Amino acid sequence: MSISKKIFILATAMMAIAILGGLFYWFKLRNNEIVNSNTVILNQPIVKWQEITITESEQNIAMYIRAPRIIISNNYRVDNEVNQVITRHIESLKDDFISAVSTAAEDNGDTNILNVEIGVLLATPRLISISFTTTEHLAGLNDNEPEWTFVIFDLVKEELMLENIELFRDDIAWSKAVKMMKNYLLADYQGDPSCDLFFAPKYKGIAASCIGIDRSRRGEHLSITGDISISMIQEFLAPSVLSDIIQ
C-alpha cells in the first residue's frame, strides 16, 4: 500500500472518530447527562397571556385568573416545567379558596369570588419571577386584604427556587436580607404581627409581602405588601441576580 493511501485511510479514520465523538457528546447533552450551566443559553422567555374564568354554580363560585404562558423557544422542556409550576401554584390558591368557601362563606346567594392577578416581575434567560395577587370575596364576610405570593423559577437549574436562597450571595446574606426586608415591611405597622415573608425579584428591586395574623387584634388576618429598593439589599444579592435585576 502506498504512503498516500495510508495517510488517506488514517485521515478518514480520524475524521470518523471526530464525527462519532461529536455525535456522542451531542446525544449526551440532549439527554442532560452532561450538566454545564455555562453552555446552556436559553432564549429570552416570551410571555403570552390567557384569561381563565371558572364558575361553579353549586357553591356560587366564580374564579377569574389572568395567567401567563411562558414560552422559551429553544427549550420546550424548561418552558413546560415553568408553566407546570405556575399551574401548581394557581391550583393551590384555588384549593385554598374552595376550602374557605366550603366552611366559612354564607349560603346567601351571593357569589364567592376569587381573583388571581398574575404578574411577570422579571423574565431573563436566567430567572423568571412571578407574582400572584389573590383577592377573595366570601359571601357574607368582610374581604381580607389581598395576598401577594411569588414563584421564582431558575431557568439554568431548570427548577423552582425553594426559599429563594439562590438569589443571595450565601446563607448569611439570605438571612440578613430576609430580616431586613421583614423589618422594613413591618416598620410602620401598629400591632403585634406574626407573619411569614414572601418575596421575589423584580426590575430594580424586590417585591415583598408578609402574610400572617395580628395577635393584638385577636388573631385577625394580616397581609402587608411593599417594594424593597435595590439599594437596600444589593450588597446581599448574588452578582448574577443583581445584574438581571438592574439591567
Place this chain on the structure above:
Amino acid sequence: MVKIVQLKLSKIKYSGDSIGRNIRVEIEVLGKFLRIDKRIKAGTTAEINREVGRFETDQRLFQADVLITVIERDILFNDVGNTKGNIEVNTAATKPQQFVFEIQVRESRSLLSRLFWGKRTAIFEVTLEAQIGEIERCTPDTEDGWLVAQTGQGKWVSLPAYITVYPKSIKNGREYFIPSEGTNRGKLLSIPLKDDNSSYLISNVEHESMINAKYSISEKVFMLNGKKYKAIDYLEAPWEKGIYDIGIPDYPHGSNDTYAEAIRQKVWFPINFENARYLHVGARSAGCMTIIETTRWMEIYNALIKARKGDFKNVGTLKVID
C-alpha cells in the same frame, strides 16, 4: 342545647360486717361499664373519682338505669351483691349531683366456716356523682391541615386539626362553637353543616399526653419518640440550651405547593424561644428548626397534632441540648 353528663364513681363506703378487703365494684350505665378493684377495710370510705362515662343529652332531666355489683374476692368463694337503680340528673344544675346506692353483700363461705363465724353481711354505699358540662367536639384533620371558620365579626380564621371546641347552637344551617384552646380560644365561630346535615366537627378524639422532644444543636437532629429526624437551623440565630414549649399551630404558613412530597406543609408548630420560632418542614432556616426530611414530616405532624400539655396552648416541650 346539647349538654354532657359526666358520671363518676365518687366513693365507696364499707360498713356492716367485715367480709374481706379485696373489693371489686362494677357499674353499668347505658352501655358504659366501669370496674374498680380496691382494697378497702370495713368501717372506712374509699375515695375513687373514676369516670363511668359521658352521656350527651338535650333533655332537662337525664334518666338512666344503673346496675351496680359489689364483689368481695376470695380464692375459693366470691361474695357478691348487686342492685339495680335509676338516676335522674337535672341538666340545668351547675353543681355536682350525687346518687347513693346501697348494696348488701352476704358472706357465702363453706358450711364449716359458717358454723364458726355465722353468716355475715357487709353494706356498701356506692356514691355516683353527675356533673353537667358542655359537650366537646374537635376540628377535623382536613386535606391541608386547616379548617376555615367564620368569626362573629364577619372575618375568617383557620383552625388546625383536633382543636377542642364547645358546640353552642345550630342556626340557619350553620353550627356555632367556641374553641377551648389555641390561638382562637374563646371566639364564637361558625361553619356550615354538611350537605347531609351532619357536622364537620368530630367526636371521640382522644388527645394524647404531651410530647417530649429533643433537639441537638451540634448534630442538627430533632428527636421524637426514639426516632431521629435531620434538621437544620441557622448559625447566625442559634438555639440556646433549655426547655421550651411547643405550641398548638397558630395559622397557615407558606403554601401547599413548595414541597410536593410534604403533606401538611402549611402546619407549623410555634416554639416559645425568642418571640416564637417554629418547627416546620422545609429546606432552609432563618432561625426556625426546619425538618429537611420532607417525606417524614407526617410522622412528626401525627405525633404532635393530638398531643396536649394541658395548658390550652401547647402540645409539649422541646429540650434543646448541645
